[in-house]
Amino acid sequence: MQIPNIDVEKLVKYLLNQSWHAECKIIPDYMPPYPSKGTRPTVVVMFPNQFENVFLRYSCGPAQGFFWDIYGDDMQCVELAILALSQAPVPLNFRRLESHVEFKIPLKKKDAPLDTNEAGEQRRFMNFQQAFKVFTKELRRDKSLYLVYQANIAMAYFDCAHWEGSRDSFKKRHTIGNRAADHFLKLLLTPVRPQKKRSRLARRKK
Numbered sequence: 001m002q003i004p005n006i007d008v009e010k011l012v013k014y015l016l017n018q019s020w021h022a023e024c025k026i027i028p029d030y031m032p033p034y035p036s037k038g039t040r041p042t043v044v045v046m047f048p049n050q051f052e053n054v055f056l057r058y059s060c061g062p063a064q065g066f067f068w069d070i071y072g073d074d075m076q077c078v079e080l081a082i083l084a085l086s087q088a089p090v091p092l093n094f095r096r097l098e099s100h101v102e103f104k105i106p107l108k109k110k111d112a113p114l115d116t117n118e119a120g121e122q123r124r125f126m127n128f129q130q131a132f133k134v135f136t137k138e139l140r141r142d143k144s145l146y147l148v149y150q151a152n153i154a155m156a157y158f159d160c161a162h163w164e165g166s167r168d169s170f171k172k173r174h175t176i177g178n179r180a181a182d183h184f185l186k187l188l189l190t191p192v193r194p195q196k197k198r199s200r201l202a203r204r205k206k
Contacts, residue, residue: 012082015082015083015085015086016082016085016086018090020047020090020091021085023047023048023049024045024046024047024085025045025046025047025048026043026044026045026046026075026078026081026082026085027043027044027045027046028041028043028078029041029043030042030043030044030046030072032071034159034163036162042072042074042075043074043075043076043077043078043080043081044056044072044073044074044075044081045072045075045081045084045085045088046072047068047091052070053070054068054069054070054091054092055068055069055070055071055072055073056068056072056073056075056081056084056085056088057069057071057072057073058073058084065087065089066084066087066088066089067088067089067144067147067148068088068089068091068092068148069148069151069152070152070155071155092145092148136188136189139185139188139189140189146185149181149185150178150181150182150185151178151181152181153177153180153181153184153185154174154177154178154180154181155177156177157173157176157177157180157181158173158174158177161173161176161177
């Protein structure tokens with residue numbers, strides 16, 4: 001196949017034509033924060049912002065294709081990294097930046113005004129409550145978001161097992177990590193019903 005002279009910059013602009021592509025970084029000699037003795041530099045694609053740095057990975061499982069995670073896959077070379085980035089989905093934390101919502105919940109009026117510290121604590125608690133409802137709702141609705149959180153929690157276990165010198169196999173550590181993460185998320189998303197307090201008379205009868 002004969003290829004005439006190519007304008008490399010123009011080709012890259014055609015491949016990476018989304019607004020968020022300009023914020024991505026291709027790192028040709030990336031090293032993780034806590035490398036082991038045999039760790040070598042890899043070529044990774046990173047999307048940095050104020051929330052967290054995420055890296056591009058490729059899944060061969062049920063959700064095949066590229067996705068963003070706190071760990072990145074080795075893209076082998078810069079050219080393949082550019083090609084992978086052109087096929088990648090929009091990072092979740094970029095979507096959060098575009099659709100950032102500030103919750104403003106009016107406080108109930110009371111007879112006596114709260115002091116500044118108490119009022120601030122109440123506002124923060126109410127904001128957290130509302131934000132948590134939105135977060136859990138999205139986690140139930142968006143399967144890809146659920147998988148991202150599951151993978152991140154599972155890898156935290158996997159890393160700790162490695163640092164502690166676990167003798168479990170690579171496969172077993174992954175299995176335990178995935179099951180533990182899935183179990184944690186299901187507990188997190190299970191609504192807790194407050195138990196009704198029984199009267200003293202009912203307790204005495206029992």
